Amino acid sequence: MRIGEGVEWAAHCLLLLDWMGEDRPVPTARLAAGFELPPPYLNKQLQALVKAGLVTSTAGARGGFRLARPLEKITMMDVVAAIEGPEEAFQCTEIRGRGVGADSPASALRRPCAVSTAMRKAELAWRRALAEQTLADISATVKRGVPEIEDNVRAWYARN
């Protein structure tokens, strides 16, 4: 099981959009430069964030991305669902009903598969833990380590 690097990229770009504090949309190239990421691949993740309603995009020469809502209202579950898709990681293919399972009564096969239920229970615990953590919480954690993070970010962008 793997979570793509797009989740790391997206979470950091959302934090960056907040820390930059720009009043104009921020173009992909500028966000990509902030983490030395390849702009075309980053753009794909940013479009996924637009589709999920976490950022808004403006087209044109002065176009770019803006946070669609404050970090308090974006959870890590929102970010993961935007990038990885909302589907469950475990997909039951109902092999229990084949071969040896053909002798089971139909009523038994109407109950959910116990293996699938166990996997889903764990996945719900994962989703719940992601949903309990907002980007504002994460930003606050970063600022405890680097209180001047916003100044650093703005100074870096003024030079680059």
Next chain:
Amino acid sequence: MRIGEGVEWAAHCLLLLDWMGEDRPVPTARLAAGFELPPPYLNKQLQALVKAGLVTSTAGARGGFRLARPLEKITMMDVVAAIEGPEEAFQCTEIRGRGVGADSPASALRRPCAVSTAMRKAELAWRRALAEQTLADISATVKRGVPEIEDNVRAWYARN
């Protein structure tokens, strides 16, 4: 994020090995027939279960697989780790230290990345929930729906 169908196959085969109650090793072809699975692909999953110590294998014409320990001592975490590998799903690539992060003090970069910590926290909740559920629990759930499951399985194998 996807969990391969190997987890579903492996969990069901481990349950099947218990329900069959055979005193001889069960060959791949026989397990595969039980769920109409392709034997070569199933064999790959069974080898992963051997490597993880959940089943033992015996070579030769009368060879096959046996549970290495009772279902009470096999958790869904054991099954997932055997099939999907023990690595964390989220791999932090430390993009925070690049570009804009180059201005952060070295002490800040020695603390774990807050995004990575949030992802890891959720993954631990997932792993904990998997570890809390044994195959014996799952077998008991199945038997509440189909109390005669073992008889059904043995009758099916006597006919096939």
